[in-house]
Amino acid sequence: DAGVTQSPTHLIKTRGQQVTLRCSPKSGHDTVSWYQQALGQGPQFIFQYYEEEERQRGNFPDRFSGHQFPNYSSELNVNALLLGDSALYLCASSLRVGEYYEQYFGPGTRLTVT
């Protein structure tokens, strides 16, 4: 089992551009969440997808959007990039197991906006 995988590993974009990040969840996991982690900070919840729909959303502008595919993989899209969008973007997949949620994070995509 490959666990949660994310692509690309690193990405450099220019202000105003658009970016798409990809995530493949752990086998059997049906829920995908995205987090943004700025340098020296803890991860901040962006949104979560379940059954191809956005189920929860954090305090992020509409420039951040996502999609979940029938195979549970997911994409994070960010439009009109700002310098402040530079961060590590983490994908986490989860599955309810009894009373708990089994949740695993991927290694992240390091986005640099110049």
Next chain:
Amino acid sequence: LAKTTQPISMDSYEGQEVNITCSHNNIATNDYITWYQQFPSQGPRFIIQGYKTKVTNEVASLFIPADRKSSTLSLPRVSLSDTAVYYCLVTKDHTGTASKLTFGTGTRLQVTL
């Protein structure tokens, strides 16, 4: 969700036991306490979760007093590879919102020889 407060950083020597305390004064009845570990340029990794008293697994122990307003993560005999950031989180139970995690800034543990 209850806000958590934990030390910004801690230092330890290899082989020592490390205890990281987290306060969560406003924890709700159906909230759990969960700890994650994060190495540089990696995603957080689940360590342990508990509701009350003591929980132990192969990695750590979690002590939660009766009032549940604080918790202590105990790492026995740390090694250099335990150098990481440790996050204390308050999480919901098995409802649909349980998988949304709210991270603080964590505790940066530095282990040296």
